[in-house]
Structures are given as structure tokens and as C-alpha cells.
Amino acid sequence: xxxxxxxxxxxxxxxxxxxxxxxxxxxxxxxxxxxxxxxxxxxxxxxxxxxxxxxxxxxxxxxxxxxxxxxxxxxxxxxxxxxxxxxxxxxxxxxxxxxxxxxxxxxxxxxxxxxxxxxxxxxxxxxxxxxxxxxxxxxxxxxxxxxxxxxxxxxxxxxxxxxxxxxxxxxxxx
Amino acid sequence: xxxxxxxxxxxxxxxxxxxxxxxxxxxxxxxxxxxxxxxxxxxxxxxxxxxxxxxxxxxxxxxxxxxxxxxxxxxxxxxxxxxxxxxxxxxxxxxxxxxxxxxxxxxxxxxxxxxxxxxxxxxxxxxxxxxxxxxxxxxxxxxxxxxxxxxxxxxxxxxxxxxxxxxxxxxxxx
Numbered sequence: 281x282x283x284x285x286x287x288x289x290x291x292x293x294x295x296x297x298x299x300x301x302x303x304x305x306x307x308x309x310x311x312x313x314x315x316x317x318x319x320x321x322x323x324x325x326x327x328x329x330x331x332x333x334x335x336x337x338x339x340x341x342x343x344x345x346x347x348x349x350x351x352x353x354x355x356x357x358x359x360x361x362x363x364x365x366x367x368x369x370x371x372x373x374x375x376x377x378x379x380x381x382x383x384x385x386x387x388x389x390x391x392x393x394x395x396x397x398x399x400x401x402x403x404x405x406x407x408x409x410x411x412x413x414x415x416x417x418x419x420x421x422x423x424x425x426x427x428x429x430x431x432x433x434x435x436x437x438x439x440x441x442x443x444x445x446x447x448x449x450x451x452x453x454x
Numbered sequence: 455x456x457x458x459x460x461x462x463x464x465x466x467x468x469x470x471x472x473x474x475x476x477x478x479x480x481x482x483x484x485x486x487x488x489x490x491x492x493x494x495x496x497x498x499x500x501x502x503x504x505x506x507x508x509x510x511x512x513x514x515x516x517x518x519x520x521x522x523x524x525x526x527x528x529x530x531x532x533x534x535x536x537x538x539x540x541x542x543x544x545x546x547x548x549x550x551x552x553x554x555x556x557x558x559x560x561x562x563x564x565x566x567x568x569x570x571x572x573x574x575x576x577x578x579x580x581x582x583x584x585x586x587x588x589x590x591x592x593x594x595x596x597x598x599x600x601x602x603x604x605x606x607x608x609x610x611x612x613x614x615x616x617x618x619x620x621x622x623x624x625x626x627x628x
Contacts, residue, residue, distance in 0.1 A: 297475045298472060410618055414618070418616045421619075421625065421626065425624075427601070432602055441588065444578070445588060445595075449599055451595065
């Protein structure tokens, strides 16, 4: 499937509501349990998504448009959310993510991204040259992959509870 | 996390709305694309979930309560949805799943499941003895695992589009 800006926005604009539908009002056990040591709970993932809105996607898109390959992106701190989320409720995180995503999409709109701009290159500190289209496609896949992570973490809370069915549920051993 | 009927219902009742939020109104490319030969698209998964409501979860719960281990469950046809979904729109499938899930949960309510009944055993045709609690926990994990499958199938449509970021996105190679 070829990258199309409209297709990407179709996904990006619905992720906050999908997560709200999936998580809002659930008992804490579903929200704060992770997959084991050094893994993330749904609560942790929300904080990570918020941090992405604040420091990753739109800021990097701007860097590409303004500086091209001449300035590397600021490295993204994948663990910053542990500080960010401290003492906040899931409801607050869901609402914050929703607001930030609306703002991000508004900023994307204002960039008036043309096919030429989609092909413009920036410099990733580790991966080297990347295009704006690649950044935006990554944003989409990043959203989807964290939805997958959240439901996987939730599934694993019932790893023992499914009994012999464990053999039919590969998600429990991923 | 120990199985609790209320916790399970908390997940089961929200899956249709989560999927609606995730999928309703998306361009067809996101809906009908799969992960390659012999894999399922989001559209296929919806049909499979519908078939589960019709023939798997509540019917098996009834078999356990009525026949215990004396009668094996009817084997579940994991490919029946290809016939079921033919010619139907995603909107129809989402609505059908939503209605069937409401009915399933209503039927579950009417079973007045007690802790004693949760421990009651039935006979799986391949796995042997299983309890009602295990069946219900499996229903929950089955929902979550198909949400994961749907977002994975969607992600993979951008496998090429993310360029070098592919290295950072394990979901694309699962």
C-alpha cells in the first residue's frame, strides 16, 4: 500500500478515541499490569505516546522541512514517560493524548504537505537519511504497534487463567 | 491476575466499540488488506468474531453448564467467516458483531454464574477437560488477540513505506 497522507491521517486521528474506548474506566489491574520485568503497562504506553506528540513526530517533521539533512533529529527518549506519568490518572493521560494529537494534526495541516515535501529528506541520528513520508508512515505504524502492545499486555494477565487454551493463543507467548 | 467475571465482562463489552472506533469509515485499503497468503484482513477477523458469537462462546458455556464433561464441544470452524462475510460491508459486520455481543453478554448474565459454576468442567474435543472460567478467560484473550491481529495487518501495509525505521518496528516482521 503506497503512502498517502489522507490514509495516514485517517489512522492518526482515531488512535486516541480507540484507546479511550479500549481502556477508559477499566479496573486498575488491566491498566497498570505489564508483561514482566522491563516491559510496559497500558498506562506506561500512554505516557510514551504523549511524549511522542510532544517531542517526536511534529518536531521532527518541522526539522525536515526547515533544516533538511543539515540537522539531525533530537534523539527521542523512549523512557521519559516514567517521569511524565507519575501521579497522573489514566483519564488524564487519555485526555492529554487526545488534545495533543488534535494539535499535532492541526500543525500537520498547516504544513501544507505536498508530494514534493513528502519526498524531502531529514537526518535521523542513527538511521541516516529519511524522508518526511517515511516519518509520517512510521508515526502511523508506531500508533498501531502500541495498540498491539497494550492488548498484548492485557492478554497476558490471563496467561494462566485460560488453562489448556494457552496452546491456541500465540499472543500469550510473544 | 486472577480470573474475575466482572473483569472479563469489562473487556468483552467494549470490544465491538473499540473495533468500530478503529475501523469504521476507513478507506477499503486498510480494511481488506491482509498480511500475505493464508492470513486475515481486518474484514476477515470481523467475520471470525461474529462466527464466534454465534457458535463458540455462549454455546460452549451452555454445554458446560448443561452437560458438563459428558458431551464434547462442537468443533469451531475457524474459516467459516469467509462464507459468512461474502458480499457484506464492514459496517454491517461491525453492527452485527455489536448486536451479537450484547446478546451474548445478556445470555451470560442470565446464567447467573457463581464461583462454583466457574469451576465446572466441560470437554474440549482436542484439549480435554476445561473449566467455565477458562472458557471465559479465553474469550477475553481471543478478543484482545484479534485486536492485535487487526492492527498488525494494518501496520504491515506500510512495511515498505517506513523506510529505514523498519528496524525499530518489530510488529512489521511478526
